[in-house]
Amino acid sequence: MRFYLLSLGCPKNTVDSEGISRLLQQAGHEAITEPESAQLLIVNTCGFIDKAKEESFAALRELAELEQPGQFLIAAGCLSQRYGRELATKVPSLDGVIGTRRWMEITTLVRNLRSKDYPRGKPAVMTGDPLEGIAEPMRGALRGASAYLKIADGCSAPCAFCAIPAIKGPARSRPLEAIVTEAQQLVGRGAREIILIAQDTTAYGRDRGERDALPTLMGAILTAAPDLQWLRLMYAYPQHVTSHLIEVMARHPRVCHYLDMPLQHGHPEVLRRMNRPHDVDEVRRLVADLRETMPDIALRTSFIVGYPGETEEEFSALLDFVAEMAFDRVGVFTYSPEEGTRAAELPCQVPTKVREERYARLMELQQGISLARNQQVVGRVLKVLVEGQSEGLSVGRSYRDAPEIDGLVIIEGELPVGEMVLVRITGAMEYDLVGEPVSPVPQSPLFHHCCGTGGTGVA
Template sequence: MMTKIGIISLGCPRNQVDTEVMMGLLRNDGFSVSEGVEGCDIALINTCSFIKDAKEESIEIILEAEELKKRGDLKAIVVAGCLPQRYRSELNGTLKAVDGFLGVGDVEKIPELIKKILKGKRAKIISRTPEYLYSDTSPRISLTPPHYIYVKLSEGCSNNCSYCVIPKLRGKLRSRPIDSVVREVEMAAESRKLSEINLIGQDITNYGVDRSGNPELTTLLKRLVKLKSTPWIRLLYTHPAHYEDGLIDLVANEEVICKYLDIPFQHISDTVLKRMKRKVARKDIEVLIKKVRKAIPELSIRTTFIVGFPGETDKEFEELRNFVSDMKFERMGIFTYSREEGSPAYKFPKQVSEKVKKERFDELMRLQQDISVENNNQFLGKTIEVLIDEKREKNSPFILGRTQADAPEVDGTVYVNSKKQLRSGDFVPVKITDTLEYDLVGELYEPGK
């Protein structure tokens, strides 16, 4: 009888790609795989441990799986990804009901691990220095809706920001060959109708530097644009220190590249940026923002900031607050600093209290909420292009979609009122009739009606 493996994927889209590859490998090896663990023999949990909240979510899901195993609803549990990679020495003793552990550099060994467990062995495969890099030949079972995909350009990171453990978890930057990325996109476009390709990595603006000594994102994009495989190509996870004029010009001039740039600035105070080891100063950030907004008038910038970084003073936070107020970013995420063991900042003096972190987080969120409302109100009465993501839910008048300014899962939603049953992946004109704090409400625009 075929062994059924249920998958739970936690964390970011980069982790999701690893999950999809593991699912493909297991299917090719004769296992039955599905999303969710109900009715399955083995639970495979691909974890995240980037920050405290992610670790807690991963542990919570593992403990839930352990309860299912105790009741006899699961035969075995496998924990993969960042959590076992980060705590490879401790987990054997603390998660005793878990049957197998797999590191981030060992994705291709998941069938081997499962087979060991099926023989009654407790197994652990965790490479100390991850070197794994998936390719266009890696089998994948997509967990995204059919009309969009995530394409991971690289693994690891060599930026070594002081608050971050990613280089320790996933190793140094390792970029895929351009030809491999292009072939993956070609094959995806041949197998289904794609509306959106999301290019991801820890820092895609640094893509290729490890291979050729120079950034190769612009070169890759020129190849992808020629494929005409999808109406939208979206750039996610860029770094402000690594922007080239050629990249900015390409985004400005190629219709297929979304007028959307995800640029985490993390802070604006020079002293904080220096402690963070962000490789940019306030002036560099201001110059970049001015340059991209001038070159791409319709641009939406998504950014993130960290509040409560060690040593952040009231004055430094006020500088950040004023900057956010002045810049009026179209999309913005805020994190309270998470003190992560193994990162340089873990040992920094003047750690900020949780109370102050929360106060600063709340203040910045309120400010951005007001900015978002102001930005959204500009669309009232206008007709805009919307990508349909989900069909109408039962008893709901709305179909869910996104604008070019909204990445999947992290940004806003357009609630589309339509008597027609629109299909996921369709691009439709929508007249905006109302606005919410972060979302838009509209109706399908039908000329002559």
């Protein structure tokens, strides 16, 4: 069958989409990009916040309108995991629903749908726990020369606003050997950058009683994949960032000096209501430690504004915190009550208008900070992974930029896509940098693959 797969939501969903696509192709189905010509239409939905849910519903309805006799429409992903049966009533022509814990059974679902004996008129819903004994398929999602590699799924943190633990269940870490093998395979398929992802990557191994397994995993990947150039870490939980992890990040030249560590707020009382670690001074010490150990580190974080009960004073404290910490990048979300979460039941929900106004104030503040941080990079030579070119310009990313969420480096000249080149940064904007190529790329073993500097401090 020809299948069309639309992947919505975050990189973790992208990884699952890649897995779904691979399983279907292994079973002889053909991936196509035109929904009209597909016999199988799949939307890998996102159920994180209201906006994401609406987008997922809209995509399903749009495809449902296109659906012709002989076509099957399947909803996969977080929204399906959470609202499986309800989804079936909201999108009447849906044929199948498969959740985040069962996507590896996609070929079974397709086989069932195609079977003459299968009852029509009611969608097949597969959202329970996975069947025992299913072989774990390869989960890395390769995009150009970058690959997401999922190291765990689910989350055991108790954040009061988040529906992820209810959707995905507690954190379950994948075996180290399976991840290392997959990293090797991804590098064999052309990956130059591997991005480790999970709901909380720094919780890796904790479900097995291992307190500090992530640095061990990173070391094992780097040893097993000597051609890997960048290993990047996303989604760290501040309390789980250990001194061992910082030491490994600083010591290994191929680990990007980059950390995405969502903090959610900067006022202890709001953090307490969020059921998050609320010792803000501890966060200050952690950030100081990261910057002292890796002076070139790029730090990304995200905050929620308009959390229930957030006063103007608490929000002002968040603004002060953001100004003080000068993170390189900040993502801002307006609070959205999620069904089944404790935060949704809290009194004093902040009016939408106030949430939006706070969003705009925080974004405006951070834009100036991001620009100042980018300006500090002007004059440095960075290693850049080229990802595209057109009309005399190339675009790429340095170690400071994760794909899709951070900025780009815009380079003069048409450079080979998929290659790493050295670029001297000549200009800075709020999100992006501008530069010119410096050649040739040095091959010295002392060359720091991550930040492009040479020599000192490289183990």
